[in-house]
Amino acid sequence: MKTHKINFEPLGLSGRCRTNESLLACAHRFGVGIISLCGGKGNCHSCQVQVLTGTVSEPTPHELEVFSSQQLKEGWRLACQTYPASDCTLSLPPNSLTTLQRVQVEGQEVAVSPEPTVTAYQVKLSTPSLADPQADADRLLESLNRQHRLRCNHIDFSALRKLPPQLRSWNWQCRASVRADEVITLGPWPSRQLGLAIDLGTSKISGYLIDLGSGQTLAAKGITNPQASYGADIISRISYAMKSPGKGARLQKVVVEALNQLAIDLCAEASAEVEEIVDTVAVGNTAMHHLLAGLPVGQLALAPFVPAVSRALNIKAGNLGLHIAPGAYLHLLPNIAGFVGADHTAVLLATADTESKGMMIAIDIGTNTEVSLIDSGKIVTTSCASGPAFEGWHIKDGMPAASGAIERLRIVNDNIQYQTIDGKPAIGICGSGILDAMAQLYLAGVLDKGGRMARNHPRVRSENKHLEFVLVSEEERDGRRAIVITQQDVRELQLAKAAIRTGIQVLLETQGHREEKIQKVIIAGAFGTYIDVANAIAIGMLPSLPLDRFQQVGNAAGTGARLALISLSKRGEAQKIVSGVRYIELASVPSFNKTFIQASYLGRYRLRQGKREEID
């Protein structure tokens, strides 16, 4: 039978597809994780892909139902309904991909001209003699400055300590890595210059190994933040660190050790040595930032929630115990406030188009959700305590986004359709699944606008006088405990989503804007990337705007860190962003309480001055 070559972008995977095999079936055969809730029947609409090149079968009625003629013209199709008629290139949007492959997509290139902070120069030195006994360091600096018209005036001290034997073993020829007026490290010539970008999240750490010359990402990896053993959320870690100076030092040590191992793993993947890493940029929320740098965190947890430092820091990586090139710096992007850290700065750096005329919102959803409103180059930012519910905490059957977690869910005619991570049997429900469940329960009439669960639905039952909705029954789990959403879970989620909506609303009101004016909503972060935006609107977590105004950008904090690593101008831009940001403390806004109460309602509505105008 005839086959065609299918390229799956941006994954960079390809394989051959028979003409009687759907694009979805072909993708699954090659391990490409396209979401399919209905199992390929064409009615869940989750397997949307864009055909960039090549010819495919005609649209089916299912597809005509989902897509506008404009969208069909642009190549949008349901993978389960489409068969190839020639070689094709498909673009898979993050929203159609399962968790693991979305993480892979995050490792893609960032588009900025390399303009690294550290530059490598080849230096040829004359050999010292009795007639020319100039000191090694002075000889090196003079040769470097003369040969490359530089004005370096010092050598990093740990590099200096190795200099005399190294110059002799390299036969008086070397690579000098220069940062501003300092030689930060030396190596044999030729040698690569690598950089490490780190997104230090409360629960997850992402690392990217970059070739500073080309800006190319050589390797990317995500690991668990080992500080989690000392407290799952920021506040419990701050409490731990405050017990004694030794505890803070311990939190620093475990994260530095993890970063060292991450650097080793990334280098192994790229056949590199950690000593080739000559520059590092890290971003994280203010608490993670402070704990990494060994700064006190006590004042972060008490009003008025003040960081030890906001402005960008350059710290000798070796002083923190990071084992990379001697003399390399760790650059920490500037923090915005006690609860708006360098990670949000990085998100703004990666996403905020401060030149644009249209108003935009950037949201990074997490235990703490940062929201920025960007309008005519001005940025106002706030932070909302959205809590850990969307990370699966305090939810009866909640779990992190791991194998077997329900990550997508739909209720069709009282039937529950769901998809788990890795396609494994369901064992719990993760953030994006929880959000889907809540929206679907509301749309199915199981929850009312106030979030109260209907007693009369066949899947609603009372356990110890507490109502719960059965997502996966005992029978469906071969006798194991059912997976449920409880009335209490719904209340937790209402608080979480109300916090986010209130943050957006307060920013709009302080600027005198209405939500209809928002031209673009950037949703960053792991959780934000995987949510179904329509469902998030359905529960009133996000304002009701046309779906095409929303953009789920993945790990924008990691992207911002990579941009700052590659480009000196981007570091300047980050400082400029932070200097211009006006931070608004939610608790200090008079309308906060009223708005928060209204924002806890489900459904689509507009908020104004603490009042709710329903749309449907």
Added chain:
Amino acid sequence: MKTHKINFEPLGLSGRCRTNESLLACAHRFGVGIISLCGGKGNCHSCQVQVLTGTVSEPTPHELEVFSSQQLKEGWRLACQTYPASDCTLSLPPNSLTTLQRVQVEGQEVAVSPEPTVTAYQVKLSTPSLADPQADADRLLESLNRQHRLRCNHIDFSALRKLPPQLRSWNWQCRASVRADEVITLGPWPSRQLGLAIDLGTSKISGYLIDLGSGQTLAAKGITNPQASYGADIISRISYAMKSPGKGARLQKVVVEALNQLAIDLCAEASAEVEEIVDTVAVGNTAMHHLLAGLPVGQLALAPFVPAVSRALNIKAGNLGLHIAPGAYLHLLPNIAGFVGADHTAVLLATADTESKGMMIAIDIGTNTEVSLIDSGKIVTTSCASGPAFEGWHIKDGMPAASGAIERLRIVNDNIQYQTIDGKPAIGICGSGILDAMAQLYLAGVLDKGGRMARNHPRVRSENKHLEFVLVSEEERDGRRAIVITQQDVRELQLAKAAIRTGIQVLLETQGHREEKIQKVIIAGAFGTYIDVANAIAIGMLPSLPLDRFQQVGNAAGTGARLALISLSKRGEAQKIVSGVRYIELASVPSFNKTFIQASYLGRYRLRQGKREEID
């Protein structure tokens, strides 16, 4: 009986003297260590003092013999021959003082306007609130810059780590110590700013605690360099350090520990805290410099004897393990060459008048003797391996300058007159005594020009076929072993003094000068300060010039370190000096061998092109 008040300057001591008591007797009664070889008979001429104010007795024949009428007019007198007729102020030249009190004199003030690298500013901060939640570091920098029109842009990292709790405990008011654009440390307001100047010698370390505001020396102390346990001289310490990286680190650790203890002791003396020390300058020979900084020393010991670094270094003191103010720097003055270190730079800084028209020589005598010739602003420098003989090593009865060491010696009519340190019974002979002995033996005809010992002198005897001159006999020591100078000692001393004379001569010849043109000879260093210059000329160690052209300046390296500590301009001057210095490697000068052979002769002579012209 009538008494008068006598002030002994520069010691700052005073006491009352009866009119029938000589100034010498009065001085000794108050513990002022004026040298007296003849026991007050007026014929050793060693107790010279200058009467600055007040009336004293008429000059005696002894004094008329020693002093010119001009000198008498200037107040020069022998303390043993002079009686007070009113309250008096005496100036005691270093040469008239015993070792211990000379060291005290070294602690005197240096004359330079304070222009410290680190300046203290009072900063008043607004208290953060929910409406003004600016980060602590940013708040501090902004207030500091605004209140004092500065442009500081960062805070030392160890200071930053303490900042949040400190600002709160100081109630948002503090002292910021600023160096260039960096806040290096913070303290409560008001508080002092102290500096520490260190002369790190191979055998002795001198420390000076300075008030950076006034430039005043608050305390001074000398200690033994604990590295001595790992090798008495530079070469043996380098050998030790080269055995393994751990050995070098060990040498660094012991000296840093000693410096920490020295800082504690100096602070205790001045009722200060080590955290008040906000700046440090250290000088030492290149090997001591490198061992303190933790730089490799292997290349120093092998031709072409290249330092790891010459230019000045600024190292965070905390990074070396120095426990002073967090964020304070250690400034190491620039080195000149592998065997001409920052200590010689400091000597030149303290003594070299590069503006002067007349040619001058600066010598720092030690195991390694550095010699510089300064002429019309140009400096040429060399280093001579004078060996440890003048420090008492390889000399049969040699010993360091400690209690009981013969430090002054004269032979009058075959009688040996000598003075020991602290006036204790003689137990050996230290450097200045050894030099005196050699000169006196030559002048008494016991040694010929070639250094051969006469067999027929009553105090010369043969022990195991080796000739030796008895300085203190068994009888004079109540049966204990005699103190002697052996023929072998004389040979060692000839090599030592020939090296120094050769160094001076080679510099003169490379510049096309004759020694008569030398207008000033600066003799620096512990040993150089205590020698009898006339005796040094008598053995041909120093060129035969009028005595008033010689100036013994004490610990000029320590003075240079203090100057650099107090004054930023002086640091610039030091770098300028080093940049202009031409270093000459003695071994590479063709006439070296010939000159060295001639310079080993005793007596007064001029050298020229490897030939010797006797003067007497």
